[in-house]
Amino acid sequence: MLGTDRRTPPPALTGGGKEGPVALLDAAALHTVRRRAGLVPARAGDRPESAPHDGRRPLPEAAGRRLVQLLDDRSAPSGGGRRGATPDLGELLPQWLTAANQHGYRAPADALPALLDAARARTDLRPQTLLFAGGRGRWLAGLNPEWKFALRGAPGGARLPGLQDAGAVHRLWEEGLFAERIALLSAVRAEDAETARTLLATTWATERAEDRLMFLDSLRAGLSAADEPFLEKALSDRSRNVRSTAAELLSALPGSAFARRMAARASTCVSMDRTGGGQVVVVEAPHECDAEMQRDGVLPTPPTGRGERSWWLGQLVEAAPLDIWPVRLGGRTPEEIVALPVLDEWADELHAAWCRAAIRQRDARWSAVLLGAPSASPSGGPGTSSLAERAQLLATLxxxxxxxxxxxxxxxxxxxxxxxxxxxxxxxxxxxxxxxxxxxxxxxxxxxxxxxxxxxxxxxxxxxxxxxxxxxxxxxxxxxxxxxxxxxxxxxxxxxxxxxxxxxxxxxxxxxxxxxxxxxx
Structure with missing residues (x-):
């Protein structure tokens, strides 16, 4: 409207005796209506497919109301040092979801958006939320980019074909989203481990490195000697992380050829000192990290602050089966072995490697010995003073x-x-x-x-x-x-x-x- 009081609008806009500003607004309104009326309606998009059926039983009414209360979290504590006497409802949601899944309930349809929003904000909620939300939650997540984590994250919502339908299984493996494929691999492996390995082998060479790592990690469940040939091949993978994971899994199979190779290497490094009456352990760390060691997952370059030889020694000992040490060290028990003095200040390195081996091999007896008496000082125990590693040892008991x-x-x-x-x-x-x-x-x-x-x-x-x-x-x-x-x-x-x-x-x-x-x- 600026300037209409100094410059007269064109005659076509001032008909009917209207003043310039009013005539200009009328013309603009008319043009707007004309432009809108001339728009061609857009073609309607395809309707989304129907949400899948969820045959699980519905929540009890009281539990449904509790879920709404937990999601609203109206009683969240205020900031500052004092939280007051009111329970923190948001912190109870993970426990509620776990219990609901244990009972086999399905998520109420009207709660799915709030559940997905909660899982988007808190990654710790995602596995249980996606399991509870089921196929409908995953279907809904496909309609909102903010919930895309559900399509690649935990596989709780993935819909799987009947495992007897080989064609459908292979189509999903070839064409499915990552969450569907990892869920399919886990389901097939639980039913038939050999079929799962065959399925994985069909696309292994073309998978991305990060996906190969996740697929390989899924073999931890039900790991057995039958997995050894596949894992041996993975030792030559082009990804260092994949090679390391394959080596870790093989070391959890004490009867594997990998474990025997590591046992042979570690045995040459640790022995009894015969000159001292056979009551002291002597350590001779490796002098090189050859190509065969590297192929078996031994990393040649140590972290900053670590010596090469101690770094190589630790990797060999942690990958060797623990049952070689009683034979190698004079028929002693784990308790007696850990109590032995070690020459040249190698005790900490040797005990730390045994701790990692006990965790990897889930050996409760060695873990208990390396934890030591609960009354002993954590900094002076036989194993490790690292709280994270002590927690892992404790978890094996x-x-x-x-x-x-x-x-x-x-x-x-x-x-x-x-x-x-x-x-x-x-x-x-x-x-x-x-x-x-x-x-x-x-x-x-x-x-x-x-x-x-x-x-x-x-x-x-x-x-x-x-x-x-x-x-x-x-x-x-x-x-x-x-x-x-x-x-x-x-x-x-x-x-x-x-x-x-x-x-x-x-x-x-x-x-x-x-x-x-x-x-x-």
Whole structure:
């Protein structure tokens, strides 16, 4: 409209005695209507295919309402150091999804968008969410680019043909999305491992390196001596990561030719010192990393700060079967072997390699020996002081032995050293672990310890303690007297934290009872 009061619009626009600005607006409106009326309608796109049928049973009505509440997460804690006494609903969603999948429920159709949004924001939710969402969730994800993670991520939503239909199986293997192919390979392998290996071999040479790595990793489930020929071929793969994974899997097969080759190499490096009365271990690390060693997955170049010979030694020992050492070292037991002195400060390198071997071979006896007594200092144990590696060793122990060891460890060293180890215990925690954690928290409270330093353990306890412990913990919800020198306000914090713990345990009990209700909505 700028300038219409100084310049008269063309006569064609000012008919009817209208002033310039009004005439110009009328002309613009008329032109807009004319342009819109002249548009040719776009051709309608193809309708999406119908969502697949999900034959699983529906959620109980109460469990459906709980799912909406968890997804809304209206009670999420506010920022800052104090969380208050209200349960954190969002942190219970993974446990709810796991339990729902164990019961075999299907996701409510109207909850699928919120479930996919939650899984997009939190990668830890994806496997269980996609399993719960099923084929319908994957179908819906195909209509929204923001949910594309569901099409390549965890294979929970993949629709598989009947495994007896060889033609459909091969078509899906040749043409399917990655999630469908990895799910198909796992399903075929569970039914017939030989057919799965044959299927994998048909396209192996043309697969991308990252896909070959994932397919190879899927062989961990049900790994057996029959996989050895395929894995031996993978040792010559053009991808270093694929070669390393193949070597790792072969080393978990103590009877494989690979394991025998590694055993022969490692045996030449570690022996008893005959000059010292046969009571001391002597180590002679490799002087070179030849082509055959490299073909078997030994990496020639060490990380920064590591010596070449110690780097090669560690790789040989961790890949060698553990059962060679009692024979090689005088018929001694693992307990006696680990207790032997080692010359020339090779003990740490040798024990660390044995730790990795015990983890790789899932050897509970060696793991227990290398963990040492739970009362011993973590920095002075026979194996490793790395908490991550200690957690892996602990995970190889039988559940009851694992719980007893960790409970004693907490009693001896407190919670700060045990936090990472707690993650390998099944949920809900066994009674010894739960009692040890609560006792340690109570001791910290009574000592007036800085309360916020225990918030991580308290959050873990909310998710992992047995809900049946709620009644026993009720006494700890009272505000304690603050001892001299305690952190200001610590008593109130501890009271809130235990109130939240008790409330969360009761909420979890209700949540699990709702899912166990046989009356579905």
């Amino acid at each position: 039988p559940a009851a032995e694992r719980s007893a060891w960790l409970a004693s460890f907490i009693s001896a060293h407190g919670l700060s050293e045990a936090f990472q180890l707690l993650g390998v215990c099944a949920v809900p925690w066994a009674e010894p672990v739960g009692r040890a954690v609560v006792d340690a928290l109570e001791i910290a409270r009574d000592a007036g310890s800085y309360p916020w330093s225990f918030s991580g353990v308290m959050g873990l306890a909310e998710r992992c303690l047995d809900p049946a412990e709620a009644a026993r913990l009720e006494l700890l919800t009272a505000t304690p007297d603050e001892p001299e020198g305690a952190s200001p306000g610590a008593g109130g914090y501890w009271s809130e934290a235990f109130q939240r713990l008790v409330s969360t345990l009761r909420l979890r009990a209700s949540m699990l009872a709702e899912l166990a209700d046989a009356r579905t909505g």
